[in-house]
Amino acid sequence: ATFALRVTPINGVEFQGVLATFEDVSPMEDIGQMRRDFVANVSHELRTPLTALLGFIETLRGPAKDDARARDRFLGIMETEATRMNRLVHDLLSLSRVESEERIRPGQQIDVVAKVQSTAKALGPIAEDKGIAVQLFLPEEPIMISGDSDQLYQVFTNLIENAIKYGGSGGDVHVTVTRLERDPTVRGPAVRIDVRDHGQGIDPIHIPRLTERFYRVDSHRSREMGGTGLGLAIVKHIINRHRGRLKIESALGQGSTFTVTLPRN
Ligand code: ADP
16 A cells, blocks of 8 residues: 655644644555556557568568568468457447446347347357357347447457357357346346356456456467457446446356346336
């Protein structure tokens, strides 16, 4: 903890002097430190692809100028790097938008069942490429909540996409939607969405930090998969805005379950 010394002059009738108090300013320091870390992280994440791009431009101007095959290969790599930067900027903008809206209550009437269904359908081809399927276990009736349509789409997309990415070919991804009459974590009627994969799982020591910006268990692997390390941070903020909860359970070698609980109206 960090303490600031505050000196207040006192001019009473019977007493004149100063009052010295100590004030715990560690939370403010933490926020300052977090902001500095964030800026450093963003700069680092942007600089990596940028350095690669500049390097290839130089090579294309010089040694590889007349080599058509090298040119094609380098342009392919440059496209990958530029796409990575694009995705990062896109995720940073999403995060900033979500953060600024966190205190505004979302007011659209959303059917969670239909939303999960359409999200899973859109991700079907990505799962297919990996030789797995997204299996849905949905109730027949709609389940309505007050929410933000685009943001909920983003939550389900990020979780299902992660399950496909990190679940590998270990088995299908299971998405279950359950209507709850009363859930203690949101203190009332709720809807629960479980996204379960059968991948490598996550060592429990990492779980509390997964929703931090840029936190990755294996940064090389995440980058290979086109990840920015911001997906779960965005998910967490959106769920907070919806007054919901995110729970992560995982066992190494057995896969992971990400559970979102959202209050119903
Ligand atoms: P990324 O863009 O790296 O996927 P996320 O914020 O979505 O970033 O996830 C953070 C990290 O959490 C990932 O890099 C990965 O290490 C881990 N992770 C997320 N989902 C899963 C999952 N279903 N199985 C295993 N690890 C996961």
